[in-house]
Amino acid sequence: xxxxTFETALKQLEAIxxxxxxxxxxxxxxxxxxxxxxxxxxxxxxxxxxxxxKITQLTRDLDGSVTEIPFDHE
Amino acid sequence: xxxxxxxxxxxxxxxxxxxxxxLEERFPFVWITGEISNYAAPASGHSYFSLKDAGAVxxxxxxxxxxxxxxxxxxxxxxxxxxARLTLYEPRGNYQLIxxxxxxxxxxxxxxxxxxxxxxxxxxxxxxxxxKHPLPYLPQKISVITSGTGAAVRDIIHIALRRFPxxxxxxxxxxxxxxxxxxxxxxxxxxxxxxxxxDVIILARGGGSLEDLAAFNSEPVARxxxxxxxxxxTGIGHETDITIADFVAxxxxxxxxxxxxxxxxxxxxxxxxxxxxxxxxxxxMTQKLGxxxxxxxxxHSRLKSPAQIMANFKxxxxxxFFRMQHALNRRIFHGRDKLSWISQALFRAAPKVRGQxxxxxxxxxxxxxxxxARLDWRTNQIRQAAASLGALNxxxxxxxxxxxxxTIPGKKVILDAEQVAVQDPVEIxxxxxxxxxxxxxxxxxxxxx
Numbered sequence: 305x306x307x308x309t310f311e312t313a314l315k316q317l318e319a320i321x322x323x324x325x326x327x328x329x330x331x332x333x334x335x336x337x338x339x340x341x342x343x344x345x346x347x348x349x350x351x352x353x354x355x356x357x358k359i360t361q362l363t364r365d366l367d368g369s370v371t372e373i374p375f376d377h378e
Numbered sequence: 379x380x381x382x383x384x385x386x387x388x389x390x391x392x393x394x395x396x397x398x399x400x401l402e403e404r405f406p407f408v409w410i411t412g413e414i415s416n417y418a419a420p421a422s423g424h425s426y427f428s429l430k431d432a433g434a435v436x437x438x439x440x441x442x443x444x445x446x447x448x449x450x451x452x453x454x455x456x457x458x459x460x461x462a463r464l465t466l467y468e469p470r471g472n473y474q475l476i477x478x479x480x481x482x483x484x485x486x487x488x489x490x491x492x493x494x495x496x497x498x499x500x501x502x503x504x505x506x507x508x509x510k511h512p513l514p515y516l517p518q519k520i521s522v523i524t525s526g527t528g529a530a531v532r533d534i535i536h537i538a539l540r541r542f543p544x545x546x547x548x549x550x551x552x553x554x555x556x557x558x559x560x561x562x563x564x565x566x567x568x569x570x571x572x573x574x575x576x577d578v579i580i581l582a583r584g585g586g587s588l589e590d591l592a593a594f595n596s597e598p599v600a601r602x603x604x605x606x607x608x609x610x611x612t613g614i615g616h617e618t619d620i621t622i623a624d625f626v627a628x629x630x631x632x633x634x635x636x637x638x639x640x641x642x643x644x645x646x647x648x649x650x651x652x653x654x655x656x657x658x659x660x661x662x663m664t665q666k667l668g669x670x671x672x673x674x675x676x677x678h679s680r681l682k683s684p685a686q687i688m689a690n691f692k693x694x695x696x697x698x699f700f701r702m703q704h705a706l707n708r709r710i711f712h713g714r715d716k717l718s719w720i721s722q723a724l725f726r727a728a729p730k731v732r733g734q735x736x737x738x739x740x741x742x743x744x745x746x747x748x749x750x751a752r753l754d755w756r757t758n759q760i761r762q763a764a765a766s767l768g769a770l771n772x773x774x775x776x777x778x779x780x781x782x783x784x785t786i787p788g789k790k791v792i793l794d795a796e797q798v799a800v801q802d803p804v805e806i807x808x809x810x811x812x813x814x815x816x817x818x819x820x821x822x823x824x825x826x827x
Binding site: 309321324325334 | 514515516526535544546547548549550551565569573645648649651652655656658659662663666667670
């Protein structure tokens, strides 16, 4: 699957569910939609879970560059 | 002329009207400064108050329409500067100021600068909705440009982790007030855009006075926000604080916490939504398969084998045969019925023929007997006639003693004496034999024997 945004994947998933619920599909179409739908679910869940808990801080060095270091917020 | 005036007597209305005209012509508009007292705001929405200084008091009013433009509230003790018309209210005979515009005295300079910059940037189109970028639906990395210490950054982190555990925040600490603030904020915005790591920027600051928020009301910050290719959401100060940066930002949140809420969706709800859809998919598929299964079963049950088709034909054939037979039977039965009916009718008509035959027989008998009777009668008649005829036979008369006299010659039967002369020969015929003699004498007339 080409890299698409979470929102796009979610909208595609919603559209697929709607289509499946309408019941106008042939079996072949339904199976194909189902497979695509499951793929989208997996993709969306993967994005939701992939963002690890990470809070960083950018620090400005003397030479004008920035460095990213962990941010201690506790 | 002065003498005329002293003699002139005014009515109250007339004099009041002249004073009113005099006042309004002399002071059409005035700028005035003073302190508010006796402030009252009845339900009408207009404001009534007095403006005073150390030496005097003037009644004032500001109508609802003009009040709408005010960016602060009027209250007792507030020192103000404003533009007003002087007018006289005739029914009460007092004069008053009707304010068109009021500004708090002293706050003027900063406020004026704010308004001017706002107007300038607005005119340039920096606030135009067409330039607003939409926020990403689910940001992968959020750059937070704010003070590294203080409530704002803590609130944002707190809200972000609550809504979306595991989200990625990148804090870019900057000074948010003071001389450095403006430059640091501009640098941070540019740098985040240069790094291209974050897909949304939160520009935040806790509440403060107009002076504290100066950096966010500065033109460089406004232009940096406008130039940012990454969507910027502002969460500056409290609900009521609106800065120039807020106007330029793609989205304005009333507070730093609200900014975090707007940027991040709730992970729980997303997960639930996706799980629900996954369930719908499975359910939909199961239902679809179940439906198709049923349909195939149904069709299968309706599919006919050749044997069944033959059986059907056979049944049809039998039915036809039965119907044919039945029809035939019915027809025979009907014919028999009809025949019986007709023969009965015939039978009923038969006595009439027999009667007529009897009549014929009778008539025949009658004819026979009648004929016989007539024949008998005729026979009898003939027999009688024959008897009569026998009686009349001359021979039989002769037997009883009678005789016949005939002339000779001529042999004529003599019935009259005249027929003969005396001495003529005559022949007398008797029953047995004849006598030949001569006429002796004749006697005329008829004499009975």
